[in-house]
Amino acid sequence: MIATAPPIVSVRDLSVLLGGRRGFLRKPVPPVAAVKEVSLDLREGEILALVGESGCGKTTLGRTILGLQRESAGEIQFDGAAVSGLRPDAARAARRDIQYVHQDAGAALDPWWSIGRTLAEGLVIRGVRNAAERRDRVAEMLAAVGLDPASARRYPHEFSGGQLRRVALARILLLRPRVLILDEPTSGLDMSVQATVLNLLLELRERFGLTYLFISHDLSVVARLSDRVAIMYLGRIVETGATKALFDRPAHPYTRILMAAAPRLAGRQAAEALPVRGDPPSPTAAPPGCAFLDRCPIGEPGCARRVPQLIAVGSEHRVACHLASRAANDWASYGVFAGQTAPVGAARHG
Amino acid sequence: MIPLLKVDSLKVSIRTDDGTARVLDDVGLTLERGRILGVVGESGCGKSTLIRAIMGILPKGASVDAGHVWFEGENLLVFSEAELNGRIRSSRIGFIPQDPLLALNPVFKVGTQLLEAMRWHAPDDGTRGRERRRRHVERLVGLLRRMQVPDPETALERYPHQFSGGQRQRLLIAASLACAPTLVIADEPTTALDVTTQHQILLLLRELVGEFGLSLLFVTHDFGVVAELCDDLCVIYAGQTVEAGPVQAVLQAPAHPYTRALLACHPDRAASFVGIPGRVPSPLARPAGCQFAARCGEAEPRCREASPPQARARSGADVRCVQYA
Amino acid sequence: MKPILARLSRDLPAMLGLGVVVVVLLLAIFGPWIAPHPEDASASHLLRRLKPPSADFPFGTDNLGRDILSRVILGARGALQIALTVVVVAMLIGVPLGLVAGYRSGWLSETIMRVTDVVLAIPQLVLALALAQLLTPSLESAMLALSLTYWPFFTRIVYAETRRLSASLFVDALRGVGAASPRIVFLHILPNALSPVIVRATIGLGFTILVAAVLGFLGMGATPPAPDWGLAIADSRTYLPRAWWYATFPGLAILITVMGFNLLGDGLRDIVDPRLRRSR
Numbered sequence: 001m002i003a004t005a006p007p008i009v010s011v012r013d014l015s016v017l018l019g020g021r022r023g024f025l026r027k028p029v030p031p032v033a034a035v036k037e038v039s040l041d042l043r044e045g046e047i048l049a050l051v052g053e054s055g056c057g058k059t060t061l062g063r064t065i066l067g068l069q070r071e072s073a074g075e076i077q078f079d080g081a082a083v084s085g086l087r088p089d090a091a092r093a094a095r096r097d098i099q100y101v102h103q104d105a106g107a108a109l110d111p112w113w114s115i116g117r118t119l120a121e122g123l124v125i126r127g128v129r130n131a132a133e134r135r136d137r138v139a140e141m142l143a144a145v146g147l148d149p150a151s152a153r154r155y156p157h158e159f160s161g162g163q164l165r166r167v168a169l170a171r172i173l174l175l176r177p178r179v180l181i182l183d184e185p186t187s188g189l190d191m192s193v194q195a196t197v198l199n200l201l202l203e204l205r206e207r208f209g210l211t212y213l214f215i216s217h218d219l220s221v222v223a224r225l226s227d228r229v230a231i232m233y234l235g236r237i238v239e240t241g242a243t244k245a246l247f248d249r250p251a252h253p254y255t256r257i258l259m260a261a262a263p264r265l266a267g268r269q270a271a272e273a274l275p276v277r278g279d280p281p282s283p284t285a286a287p288p289g290c291a292f293l294d295r296c297p298i299g300e301p302g303c304a305r306r307v308p309q310l311i312a313v314g315s316e317h318r319v320a321c322h323l324a325s326r327a328a329n330d331w332a333s334y335g336v337f338a339g340q341t342a343p344v345g346a347a348r349h350g
Numbered sequence: 351m352i353p354l355l356k357v358d359s360l361k362v363s364i365r366t367d368d369g370t371a372r373v374l375d376d377v378g379l380t381l382e383r384g385r386i387l388g389v390v391g392e393s394g395c396g397k398s399t400l401i402r403a404i405m406g407i408l409p410k411g412a413s414v415d416a417g418h419v420w421f422e423g424e425n426l427l428v429f430s431e432a433e434l435n436g437r438i439r440s441s442r443i444g445f446i447p448q449d450p451l452l453a454l455n456p457v458f459k460v461g462t463q464l465l466e467a468m469r470w471h472a473p474d475d476g477t478r479g480r481e482r483r484r485r486h487v488e489r490l491v492g493l494l495r496r497m498q499v500p501d502p503e504t505a506l507e508r509y510p511h512q513f514s515g516g517q518r519q520r521l522l523i524a525a526s527l528a529c530a531p532t533l534v535i536a537d538e539p540t541t542a543l544d545v546t547t548q549h550q551i552l553l554l555l556r557e558l559v560g561e562f563g564l565s566l567l568f569v570t571h572d573f574g575v576v577a578e579l580c581d582d583l584c585v586i587y588a589g590q591t592v593e594a595g596p597v598q599a600v601l602q603a604p605a606h607p608y609t610r611a612l613l614a615c616h617p618d619r620a621a622s623f624v625g626i627p628g629r630v631p632s633p634l635a636r637p638a639g640c641q642f643a644a645r646c647g648e649a650e651p652r653c654r655e656a657s658p659p660q661a662r663a664r665s666g667a668d669v670r671c672v673q674y675a
Numbered sequence: 676m677k678p679i680l681a682r683l684s685r686d687l688p689a690m691l692g693l694g695v696v697v698v699v700l701l702l703a704i705f706g707p708w709i710a711p712h713p714e715d716a717s718a719s720h721l722l723r724r725l726k727p728p729s730a731d732f733p734f735g736t737d738n739l740g741r742d743i744l745s746r747v748i749l750g751a752r753g754a755l756q757i758a759l760t761v762v763v764v765a766m767l768i769g770v771p772l773g774l775v776a777g778y779r780s781g782w783l784s785e786t787i788m789r790v791t792d793v794v795l796a797i798p799q800l801v802l803a804l805a806l807a808q809l810l811t812p813s814l815e816s817a818m819l820a821l822s823l824t825y826w827p828f829f830t831r832i833v834y835a836e837t838r839r840l841s842a843s844l845f846v847d848a849l850r851g852v853g854a855a856s857p858r859i860v861f862l863h864i865l866p867n868a869l870s871p872v873i874v875r876a877t878i879g880l881g882f883t884i885l886v887a888a889v890l891g892f893l894g895m896g897a898t899p900p901a902p903d904w905g906l907a908i909a910d911s912r913t914y915l916p917r918a919w920w921y922a923t924f925p926g927l928a929i930l931i932t933v934m935g936f937n938l939l940g941d942g943l944r945d946i947v948d949p950r951l952r953r954s955r
Binding site for chain 2: 193202282
Binding site for chain 3: 066068092093096099100102104107108109110111112113121122125126171172175
């Protein structure tokens with residue numbers, strides 16, 4: 001059912017250049033291409049995970065969709081209407097139904113303002129004039145995210161990391177968004193807290209009819225939470241597909257390496273066979289052709305000739321690798337086996 | 351044979367503005383020679399205080415109330431600052447910090463910083479002055495090569511920001527081994543790293559333990575990392591060791607309810623996202639009885655009355671729970 | 676966060692400073708009722724000129740036979756008035772400029788900061804003297820001159836704080852929520868930037884008292900017969916070898932007051948400086 005829903009957010013050939021400076025008496029700094037020709041659809045009601053290592057451009061992509069970062073090329077549609085190419089204020093206004101939850105929830109709150117005041121502020125900005133109504137809605141939302149409504153009087157530093165995530169969610173949900181961009185919502189949390197936050201995210205999605213763009217580097221969380229996955233490497237999406245299909249039959253060597261590198265409770269046997277070379281590259285020095293070539297266990301000199309495009313390898317499953325068809329055949333040589341990752345689906349909606 | 355490191359019912363409290371916090375309340379662990387011991391605990395359980403107590407760098411206002419830290423048969427707690435500096439730190443106990451960027455001074459060359467430490471702590475081999483320094487450079491370059499740092503010859507002449515996060519961590523691992531210690535303590539050395547880099551570092555550590563005849567005390571909050579790297583495991587909750595034993599035994603049959611609950615939260619095991627209700631008790635107000643009782647699904651009235659005794663579970667693990675008494 | 680007073684109470688020098696400031700404040704408010712000879716603000720008694728300290732006149736008398744203790748007490752109000760006016764005016768000019776320059780970027784921000792740098796580069800006393808000379812010598816022109824030289828300090832501080840806060844996550848989150856710039860600047864950035872401003876203002880109060888005394892000493896501030904500390908020291912010069920008490924007590928008043936404000940300012944800085952804040 002989800003598969004046929006129309007996209008609520010649609011991104012076409014989006015590129016984002018960051019930084020860059022040409023100044024009087026200053027050394028010019030060339031801009032960095034953080035996102036390159038990315039296309040993706042976010043369907044109403046789904047959880048799409050955007051996965052990649054630091055510096056891959058996943059946060060920049062999220063902020064560009066949100067409208068806080070201006071796109072350099074490409075188009076963004078929200079609910080069928082183009083919302084790209086606007087001035088920053090207009091861009092943000094047109095995308096007010098898309099909201100962003102910061103990775104560091106505590107730092108995203110004004111330390112001088114009580115939680116209640118911060119939460120009510122969003123309502124003030126949205127033109128809710130009646131103070132009593134604001135108070136009621138704040139209390140209601142605090143309860144919805146599992147916090148005591150009386151905590152509205154407290155200040156950010158009095159909350160624990162897990163509670164701060166809840167506060168951040170309450171603040172954003174008061175604005176009645178339809179799409180949430182969640183930036184690493186569980187990073188830095190203890191396992192026991194992480195589980196409760198993920199659970200809350202699933203609950204809130206049901207209750208408020210939300211769509212999530214879930215930015216993460218943690219494949220084990222992604223495997224259990226998301227409907228679809230997009231893997232990013234150096235500004236480009238290198239593989240995308242339904243979560244189960246992608247985890248069962250990862251087609252891009254990078255996806256396989258990511259899956260094998262994640263520490264598993266099962267221990268170290270399979271992982272040790274997999275060669276992982278080099279460090280995550282910096283977007284300031286992107287190589288020509290396939291960006292993954294210098295770390296790729298199966299790369300060939302020919303891969304440097306041109307940038308691989310996303311091609312279908314299954315229904316909805318697409319991969320950007322010159323050797324994708326060949327790689328799919330000699331699976332076992334990488335020591336990664338289907339089903340090695342956590343079972344998908346069983347607990348997703350529990 | 352005596353173990354390399356044995357922490358014995360260690361109790362540490364820290365005076366704060368709000369009263370005295372009993373941060374470590376009866377922690378015990380044993381690290382045998384040539385093994386990797388994973389110390390697992392959530393934030394606020396006392397992991398970092400434990401490391402500091404072992405290394406003798408407790409913060410101001412902290413005091414050791416009871417217990418011993420036996421290292422190669424000597425009680426480190428009775429050592430003076432000068433003795434620790436001269437005989438223990440770096441030369442016999444190496445340290446790998448959590449954030450490699452914070453551990454390196456950005457305005458000095460990497461080589462300057464690493465050689466400085468060796469000048470003070472490296473064992474005396476009879477050489478002096480330039481000759482000694484030349485030998486130190488030689489050893490460091492060799493270590494960096496072993497750590498797979500690119501261009502090890504020129505690495506010492508570069509500044510910390512010229513390295514990636516993973517390479518910086520390799521530098522610090524090399525630094526921790528520079529004075530040939532027998533014990534290396536690693537404080538969540540991979541949490542700041544990407545997953546592929548973490549994987550490489552874990553493989554490297556595993557190899558180094560065999561190669562250099564080390565023992566490794568690896569502090570982490572991630573059971574997955576423990577499963578991949580460690581031989582033994584020690585779970586800490588609210589300043590107490592609640593379960594300790596061989597990794598495989600504990601992971602297969604976790605005995606303590608807290609270990610079970612924590613493992614059930616791991617995405618590899620979780621049937622659904624449940625978490626553990628409640629919070630870790632504040633070190634300012636420790637409840638009587640079992641520290642975990644308030645959050646434990648299997649708690650009985652007697653759990654809240656007296657501290658549970660140490661017992662042996664069927665898996666062979668030492669566990670602090672009335673169920674096994 | 677603990678109440679500021681509770682944390683201040685652990686800092687002895689700062690408490691000393693606070694004590695001095697409170698005393699000066701009380702003297703300024705209740706001076707005419709506390710001073711033993713309040714009429715000595717203007718009256719002169721030629722019969723008891725230059726008497727050394729005694730039971731009747733603990734600080735002695737000056738060249739016009741006025742009780743120095745009374746004039747020191749009465750001088751507190753003037754000194755504090757100058758200091759407060761100057762610092763408040765300087766803040767009113769400096770803080771908004773710093774906010775604008777810090778939050779915006781481009782030519783406006785650049786212009787403000789370059790002007791600030793130029794004013795900061797001129798020695799403050801020289802600029803104040805030049806301005807006071809240009810205007811007719813009076814208390815008002817001295818205050819104006821001091822205000823016009825002190826605002827860049829606030830601009831610099833607020834600029835740096837605003838820069839830092841604009842890049843902070845919570846401002847980013849506010850933009851995401853759709854908050855307009857005035858709301859972000861005045862309701863969020865300003866309160867967060869205020870602590871260092873208050874510290875600077877406290878130290879500035881002491882500093883201004885000192886500079887005002889210098890202006891008074893040079894005859895460009897308060898005019899006789901006002902009970903001004905700087906003026907008193909200037910008048911005492913002629914009698915210095917004989918009447919040591921004439922210069923000493925107004926001088927001590929300046930010294931202690933300035934030191935009080937500085938100690939309090941230092942103590943406040945230690946408290947609000949997050950790097951020095953003790954972690955829990």
